[in-house]
Amino acid sequence: xxxxxVTRAILAGLMVAVVAGPLGAFMVWRRMAYFGxxxxxxxxxxxxxxxxxxxxxxxxxxxxxxxxxxxxxxLQRRQQLASDTLLGILxxxxxxxxxxxxxxxxxxxxxLMAYLFGDIxxxxxxxxxxxxxxxxxxxxxxxxxxRPLLAITVHEELAQVEGIPVLPVRLGLMLLIALVIxxxxxVVGVLLITALMIIPAATARRFARTPEQMALxxxxxxxxxxxxxxxxxxxxxxxxxxxxxxxxxxxxxxxxFLPWPGGRRREGA
Amino acid sequence: xxxxxRPVRPLRGPDATPLIQAEGLGLERGGRTILDRVSLxxxxxxxxxxxxxxxxxxxxxxxxxxxxxxxSRGRITRARRMRIGYMPQHVQVDPILPLSVRRFLTLRHxxxxxxxxxxxxxxxxxxxxxxxxxxxSGGEMQRVxxxxxxxxxxxxxxxxxPAQGVDVVGQGEVFDLIDRLRSETGCGVLMVxxxxxxxxxxxDVVVCINQHVCCTGRPEEVSRHPEYQRLFPDAxxxxxxxxxxxxxxxxxxxxxxxxxNGAGGVADHAR
Numbered sequence: 199x200x201x202x203x204v205t206r207a208i209l210a211g212l213m214v215a216v217v218a219g220p221l222g223a224f225m226v227w228r229r230m231a232y233f234g235x236x237x238x239x240x241x242x243x244x245x246x247x248x249x250x251x252x253x254x255x256x257x258x259x260x261x262x263x264x265x266x267x268x269x270x271x272x273l274q275r276r277q278q279l280a281s282d283t284l285l286g287i288l289x290x291x292x293x294x295x296x297x298x299x300x301x302x303x304x305x306x307x308x309x310l311m312a313y314l315f316g317d318i319x320x321x322x323x324x325x326x327x328x329x330x331x332x333x334x335x336x337x338x339x340x341x342x343x344x345r346p347l348l349a350i351t352v353h354e355e356l357a358q359v360e361g362i363p364v365l366p367v368r369l370g371l372m373l374l375i376a377l378v379i380x381x382x383x384x385v386v387g388v389l390l391i392t393a394l395m396i397i398p399a400a401t402a403r404r405f406a407r408t409p410e411q412m413a414l415x416x417x418x419x420x421x422x423x424x425x426x427x428x429x430x431x432x433x434x435x436x437x438x439x440x441x442x443x444x445x446x447x448x449x450x451x452x453x454x455f456l457p458w459p460g461g462r463r464r465e466g467a
Numbered sequence: 468x469x470x471x472x473r474p475v476r477p478l479r480g481p482d483a484t485p486l487i488q489a490e491g492l493g494l495e496r497g498g499r500t501i502l503d504r505v506s507l508x509x510x511x512x513x514x515x516x517x518x519x520x521x522x523x524x525x526x527x528x529x530x531x532x533x534x535x536x537x538x539s540r541g542r543i544t545r546a547r548r549m550r551i552g553y554m555p556q557h558v559q560v561d562p563i564l565p566l567s568v569r570r571f572l573t574l575r576h577x578x579x580x581x582x583x584x585x586x587x588x589x590x591x592x593x594x595x596x597x598x599x600x601x602x603x604s605g606g607e608m609q610r611v612x613x614x615x616x617x618x619x620x621x622x623x624x625x626x627x628x629p630a631q632g633v634d635v636v637g638q639g640e641v642f643d644l645i646d647r648l649r650s651e652t653g654c655g656v657l658m659v660x661x662x663x664x665x666x667x668x669x670x671d672v673v674v675c676i677n678q679h680v681c682c683t684g685r686p687e688e689v690s691r692h693p694e695y696q697r698l699f700p701d702a703x704x705x706x707x708x709x710x711x712x713x714x715x716x717x718x719x720x721x722x723x724x725x726x727x728n729g730a731g732g733v734a735d736h737a738r
Contacts, residue, residue: 227564349574352560359533359553360575360619406565407599 205430206326207318213333214382215394215420220340221378222412222420223402224371225411227351231396232282233270236289238379240266242296243255245313245377249303256328256380263376266292271368278301293388316336316387316439319430325384332381336374343370348409364452386439397446398423401453419449485510486546486623486655487532493540494527501527502538503679509623509655514646516670517659520698523677526556529627532657552621552654554612555696556628562601571600573613574581586614589651590644609641617648624648626658630665642669663699 225234244259251258270288274281300308313319321329345369349357358364382391402415426449427442434441485508494502502524509515519525530536532543533553558567572583587593590610595603603611609629616624629645630638646669649656660666667686667724675681681694689695 227561229561258700345574351564352566352571352574353555353558355530355533355535356553356555356558356615357575358535359551359625362575400563403563403565408565408570412565 203319203321204428204432206321206323207438208425210321210326210329211318211428212386212421213329214378214385215398215424216417217333217336217378218382218395219392219398219402219416219418219420221336221374222397222399223409223413224347224351225375225392225395226350226399230375231392232285232289233267234291234375234379234392234395236270236285237263237267237375238383238388240288240292240296241379241383241388241391242313242316243292243299244296244380245308246296246299246303249300249308256332257382259380260332260376262272263379265371267372267375268369273371290409296388298450308363310379312387314387314389315437316383316385316390316442318385318438319431321384329381329384332377336381339370339374339377343367343374347371372423381400386442390443393424393446394420394441397443401446401450404454419446424447477699484546485544486549487657488544489528489532489541489701490544491541492528492531492538492543494524494534494536495530495539497529500678502531502676505540505676505680507674507680507683508540509657511622511655512649512653513671514656514658514669515672515674516651516666517657517674517676518661518666519676519681521661523678525661526627528676529625529657533625538704546622550619550621552616552619552624554609554616554622554624554626554629556648557614558629560600563683566600567597568600568603568611569597571611574615576619578618582618585616586617587611589617589648591640606634606641609633609637610644613641613644613648619653620652622653622654623657624662626656628660629658630660635665638665641667645669 209234225231241259241263243280244262245255247253247262248255248258266288270285273279273284279287297310300310309317311317346357346362347370349360349362350364350367354364378395379391382394386394398419399412399416401419402412405415406412422447423442428438430436430445431441433440488506488508490506492502492505493500503737505524505528507515507517517525517528527536530560531538533551560571568587569583572578572586583596584593587596587610590613592607592610595607595611600608600611609632613626613629616626624645626645630641633641642665645656645658646652658666669689670686672683673686673689674683675689675692675698677693677698681698682689682692
């Protein structure tokens, strides 16, 4: 069954969507969309380093993403520059550094498009295993961190006074983001990863009454986007990664902006 | 952890050691002195209010006492196993996060439904348990924050501007509520405020700071202090219009609810 490349693609996409949705909810709540973008742009640097050192790509991408995320958190604390300026500088510098680094790797002919926009149809059994491991780790970490993360998202100082170890929890979130980026890179590519996290979660908001519902529905909409995108890509011969994002976007628009029978916006309780 | 060699000091009772005691706290940030030799202590059943003009270091002091910041100098002694209930100044939950009051109250400590209802009833908003937190008014939010601070059965309540964003009528109610909670639970209360006349009526001890401690004492003493009158000229020279609330009981500790002397002293607040 795993011999079929479409099956592998679907499996890879589903595994990523199931983690990206719930994590995306946190990124939406914590206003980290641009942060996620910056970190995922730096993933390309991890790819280049992986080729240079001949090491496991997923591992290096995860490492580089964690490092960039931690550096970002500390730079943001110093608050010399506005947060969006800092992210704007780093997002594009990281991407460009990655592109330059890839060019430096001698004798390497990388299909850059595959890393930038994903190449889900080329997922091998080995990739599938890597995605499964990374995704499972991320899911476990997310479940363990769920309550403290929610507490610091609502009010960080209150959480700290109440005894939540804020810094470790935040570092855990960075690791989580890095793991998901490393897993999702092959599915939608470094430029589109954030979309797969943010759009399904944002779509889910309207239907959710609790944080957990929003996370679960986010995973659900992510799954639909992956299936829709792969189907669209197959039937219309379009690039798969962008097709997945387009599918997610369509679901968001249809479910949030089109008039909905009896779907008046909930006001109050 | 529980086989402690030192005896556990009593947390409650008139001769209890202070719940929290700060001595000679100093804080410098970027070469500026924020706090200079600030000392204060809070005992069980006591309401201590820190007042001061903007930029006096009130919030910095609170952050140090809560352990959120490190002081540059001085030391803090806390009673052993003291539980702090903290009510931050401003909590605003983004509408993108679906969160009911129930979830908000149990973010840190899971608690049975009956307990949640009891705390909400205590602060006067029992009907809000399942309301989305974004739909609360300013006064309701303050009450819910207070309820959350109470869930962990604190020995010390720390309140940062508890009446912020509440209209005058609501402010009187908030301070009445704090006063009542203090007598019901016997906890100590430390609060920062600049709602002078309202907060001073609720206080047992007022600490007036402007980087350093300008004056400290019972509200009526502080309001007559020249340093205080220099810092708050608007408060008038014939003492402050202390807002007296309607006590149906007398406090056994330092919280005597004395009538205010002098004409014009009693502000008549519409309730």
